[in-house]
Every structure is written in C-alpha cells, then in structure tokens.
Amino acid sequence: MLERFRKAKADEIAALESLAAQGAMPAPLRGMRPSFSNALRQPGLSAICEYKRASPSKGEINLALTPEDVAGQYRDGGAAALSILTEEVYFKGELSFLDRVTFTGLPLLRKDFLFHPLQVERTAATPASALLLIVRMFDSVTPLRALLDRTHALGMEAVVEVFDERDLDMAREAGSRIIQVNNRNLDTLQTDLAICERLVHDRSNAEVWIAASGISTPEHVRHVASLGYDAMLVGTALMQDGAPGRALQALLAPPA
Numbered sequence: 626m627l628e629r630f631r632k633a634k635a636d637e638i639a640a641l642e643s644l645a646a647q648g649a650m651p652a653p654l655r656g657m658r659p660s661f662s663n664a665l666r667q668p669g670l671s672a673i674c675e676y677k678r679a680s681p682s683k684g685e686i687n688l689a690l691t692p693e694d695v696a697g698q699y700r701d702g703g704a705a706a707l708s709i710l711t712e713e714v715y716f717k718g719e720l721s722f723l724d725r726v727t728f729t730g731l732p733l734l735r736k737d738f739l740f741h742p743l744q745v746e747r748t749a750a751t752p753a754s755a756l757l758l759i760v761r762m763f764d765s766v767t768p769l770r771a772l773l774d775r776t777h778a779l780g781m782e783a784v785v786e787v788f789d790e791r792d793l794d795m796a797r798e799a800g801s802r803i804i805q806v807n808n809r810n811l812d813t814l815q816t817d818l819a820i821c822e823r824l825v826h827d828r829s830n831a832e833v834w835i836a837a838s839g840i841s842t843p844e845h846v847r848h849v850a851s852l853g854y855d856a857m858l859v860g861t862a863l864m865q866d867g868a869p870g871r872a873l874q875a876l877l878a879p880p881a
Contacts, residue, residue, distance in 0.1 A: 674859060708736045
C-alpha cells in the first residue's frame with residue numbers, strides 16, 4: 626500500500642525538482658506558526674480533526690463539504706488542531722486546502738506521503754504547523770532523521786507515524802518528539818485499537834502521543850484517554866455523515 630502511495634507522488638516530486646533547479650521554490654512562510662504539540666498537551670484527550678474527502682479503504686467519503694465548512698465546524702466543536710489531507714490521487718486532497726482553513730487559528734497538520742526533502746521545503750511555504758512522516762516510508766533511520774531535522778529547522782514540527790515496536794524504535798532513534806500510533810493493518814486495511822493499547826506501554830513523558838484510525842464511538846474515545854494518550858486523530862467517523870461538527874460533539878459527549 627505505501628509503495629502505491631510513493632509512486633503516486635512521482636509527478637509532484639518531479640515538479641518540485643524542476644522548480645528547485647530554476648530557483649523558483651516558494652519561500653518559507655514568515656512569522657510564527659501555532660504550536661502543534663502545545664495544543665495537544667492540554668488536560669484531557671485532545672481531538673485532531675481531519676478534513677478527509679476520500680480514502681483507499683472507504684472510497685469517496687464526502688466530496689461536497691468544503692474545507693471552510695468543515696474547519697469551522699471542527700473549531701466550534703472543540704478541536705485542538707486540524708489535520709488536512711493534501712494527497713491528490715487516493716485522498717482527493719489539495720495543498721491549497723491548508724491556506725483555506727487558517728481562519729480557524731488552529732494548528733494545522735499536513736497529512737500526506739512525504740519522504741523527499743523538497744516536499745518538506747514546499748510544506749514550509751504553507752501555514753502548516755506540522756507535517757506527517759511515516760516511518761515505513763524510509764529504508765533506514767538516516768533519511769528520516771534528515772527530514773526531521775530539516776522540518777524543525779524550518780520552524781515546523783513532525784508527527785511521526787508508527788505501526789509497531791520496530792517503527793517506534795526507529796522513530797526514537799531519529800529524534801522524533803511526536804509519536805502517532807496508527808491502528809490500521811496496512812495489508813488488510815482493518816483497524817484494531819489493541820495496537821495503540823500495546824505500544825503505549827513504551828511511552829515517554831517527554832513525547833506527545835497520538836492514537837489514529839479506528840476511533841469512532843465515545844467508548845473508543847474514553848478507552849484511548851484511559852491509556853494515557855495526549856490526543857486522537859479522527860477523520861472518517863466525522864466526515865462520513867455530512868455533519869462533522871455534530872459528529873464531533875457526539876464523539877466527545879460524556880457518558881450519560
């Protein structure tokens with residue numbers, strides 16, 4: 626699955642290489658970005674809410690809702706940060722979506738398949754506070770560490786996604802500060818919260834931990850919170866019924 630995503634980025638990387646050769650890469654955004662990690666360190670389980678139009682596992686989720694509609698509803702519903710899908714082929718995202726949701730004032734995560742230094746440089750020209758790096762997109766710790774270092778040098782943070790203990794070891798060796806545990810099996814695309822349950826035992830208090838995928842009910846939310854996670858990332862469960870704000874409120878509702 627990840628190799629399919631890597632191949633889908635070939636045209637984007639070629640275009641970035643052409644811009645770089647011409648000295649025409651967009652300049653990094655000036656000014657301060659809202660801190661992504663600080664937004665997640667608040668008391669309780671923080672919600673990172675995702676603008677997600679489609680996915681390989683669900684197909685088209687909701688193409689009618691605009692980034693502005695969804696971001697405003699998330700902000701009003703109590704989101705701590707926003708995750709914006711920018712991958713075009715499989716998730717029908719656009720890089721421009723990041724600019725369209727800055728009105729919320731919330732920290733933004735660029736969620737995409739990023740593994741080339743020029744993708745990091747391009748992200749720095751957007752208002753994203755953070756970008757996603759998936760450990761399994763890298764053959765060794767060296768290129769992962771290089772992208773992490775460049776991300777930090779450009780004033781952004783990196784959310785480093787892991788699927789198992791081996792990924793976690795590599796993330797830490799690279800110097801990751803924000804760990805996202807993905808509960809999805811990449812072979813079957815099924816989700817299992819036992820993954821985030823297992824990995825959190827190795828948590829360090831110096832790290833920010835996020836649980837992602839498969840969180841769709843208030844019971845799931847309370848379970849993830851009880852495990853000690855700082856935040857959860859939720860997308861499909863909020864987008865699929867066409868009322869993301871109402872879905873977020875229902876998801877965060879306390880027990881009756």
